[in-house]
Amino acid sequence: MLKWAFIFLIIAIVAGLFGFSGVEEAAATIAKWLAGIFLVLFVGAVAIGLAIGAKLTS
Template sequence: MLRWTIIFIIIAIIAGVLGFGGIAGASAGIAKIIFYIFLVLFVLSLLKGLVK
């Protein structure tokens, strides 16, 4: 999941450099959402491991 976040950030940077603001904003938003989902799942995984 972290891999997808990095891919969308790279797409956002390239689109921003080339002047495609809408695509850059959308890619950055998607990257943010995926990153937060990754963080939540990571924390839940850590807590599950500590409880076990």
């Protein structure tokens, strides 16, 4: 599960680089939305991964 969290982090960083650098208005808007979505998915995946990991080790 943490593997997916890091994948979402990489995707969010790439989307942020394109979105916040002012490449093009339409692409920047889409990239900003994607950056937000993938950051939320990253945080959720980390939380679930830690919760499942804690249950598996105890």
